[in-house]
Amino acid sequence: MSAHATHLRGTAHRGYLELPWGQVHYRRSGDTAGPALVIVHQSPLSSATYEPAMAALGAHGLNAVAIDIPGFGMSDAPPAPWSVPEYATALWQIADALGLDRIHLLGQHTGAIISAEATRLRRDRVLSLVFQGIPLYSDEERAEKAAGYAPGYLPAPDGSHLQVAWNRVRWLYPTISAESCSRQIAEYLSVGPDYGVAYRAVFAHRTDTDALKGVPTLLLHGSEDVLDRMNDVVTAAFPDAPLVRVEGGTDFVAEERPQEFADAVAAHVLAHAAAAEPSFRPVLTAVVDVSGGRAGRARSRTGSLDVALTRPAERAEGDTGTDPEELFAAGYAACFGGALGVAERRRRVTAGPVTVTASVTLGTVAAGAYAIAVRLTVTAPECPQETLEELVALTHTICPYSNAVRGNIEVITEVAGGS
CATH class of the missing domain: 2.20.25 (N-terminal domain of TfIIb)
Known part of the structure; x- marks a missing residue:
């Protein structure tokens, strides 16, 4: 194992993003014009897990970006505990801040659940997925783990809490090096005594694997990964995804076998990079x-x-x-309403009667130019608010009007569902 695998630094470029909840730390390697691969680590660790593989990923021509999930590594925590959809929404804010549009996602464990939800929210922006162990727990397993997994620790004047953290890491990964274990202790301490906050979000979340059908997916992990036991469940959920097991590798195969890991990831990403320029079929x-x-x-x-x-x-x-604004409003509202029907079928729910109201405003911008802004109000009194919000988010990825104006004009969406 290379020396830099054992601490939080390394040779990859590192930087920070300023986002509404605070700073986000990331490390980057490779060609910024290459296919963008965003890497989301397991909790309660950090992007340092992937430091040894960053150069090898970059050498394949990828634009590899490993982030520290908010609240972990060197990223600021959100003001309150987040749900998986909130982590997933933040992931897109991070991608936007990095200037990334369509991306490939690699997620491990907690990061895999966040990546899956991010794909469900913005499927139009995800070219492919790599799951380095995805915990598809049953409802019973999630309830059991929520009751007692990752209980945390209390800082003790004699430092005995460090032994508690060390024993936990050793219990989880008995074969990893002392150096790797030491790095993880630093990552545990950086989160604080309640290091299980993201675990609880995962245990409260049911991953919609049906929503990921059709997304090119690779299952890649070490044969000694703690989630290797779930292969039957995972391969059943992703029947078209090849399963690559690196023999002898643990959860930290990216630092144990960085070249082998990078070769497998890059082969998958590059095979699906051509999808970045989708063909237009009239x-x-x-x-x-x-x-x-x-x-x-x-x-x-x-x-x-x-x-x-x-x-x-x-x-x-x-x-x-x-006038043109009324015609545009009519077209957008009609198209959005039709696309919402597609979203209903994909999510297998019924919203009931839906009214889409589009308000299009003509205004001026700098240098005397003109621009428009849109406000969409989606009303469905028979549909629960949370369900309608999910449908509307999906509809924005389907509707050609939304896709055409994204990033060009302001579109404010208001959602009014039932109780």
Whole structure:
């Protein structure tokens, strides 16, 4: 094992991001123009687990970024304990802050659960997945672990709490080196006595593996990984995913066999990197002629649209003309409502009657240019609020209007479901 595997530093570039809850630490290696691989570690450890493999991943031409999950390693903790969806949402904020759009995700244990949920939330941005052990616990296992796993420790003046942490790491990983164990003790201490906060989030969360169908996935871990026992469950959940077991490797195969680990990860990522430029397959084409600009007329060549256009400031009583903002609002609202129906089918839920209201505002920006902003209000009184929020988040990844304007204009979404 290389020397830098035993502490928190290393040779990869390291930096911090400023985000709403605080600073996020990351380490980066490789070509920033290459396929982006975001690595999410297990808790209560840090991105240091992957330091020995970072150079090898970068040598394959990848833009490898290993983050410290908020609250772990050298990243600030959120103001209150987070759920898995909150960690997953934060992961996309981190990706945005790093300037990454479509990415490959590698998650280990807790990090795998967060990566799976991040993929469910923004499937349009995930090109492929690597799960380095994903704990697909049954409801009974989650309840049992929530009752007593990772009980924490109390700092003691004689330092006996250090022995408690050491004994726990040794119990989990009896064959790892003393140097690796020492690094983990530093990571445990950096989190604090309640190092099980992310574990509890995992135990309270049920991973929706059906939502990940179709995402190219690799199952990769050491044969001595503590989650190797779950292979039957995991391969049943991901029947199309190849399973690669590094013989003799533990949970820390990335530091034990960095080149072998990097070769397997890079082969998977590069095989699916071409998906970063998705092909466009036409479904239909609408053709509309407009003469006279905002005070003219719009006539469709492919449908029955034939409407007068009127400048809002010049609209008189009884004027039946419309304007581009109304037409855009109608198109966005109709498209979003249709895409929400697709989201319902994917999530196997029914929202009931849904109304989508689109408000499109024309305004000015710098240098005298014009821009628009959108507010979408989605109302479904028969649908529970939490369910509707999940549907709307998924709909934004499906709706072509949302995909077209993302990153270009402000879109505020309001969701009004039932109790």
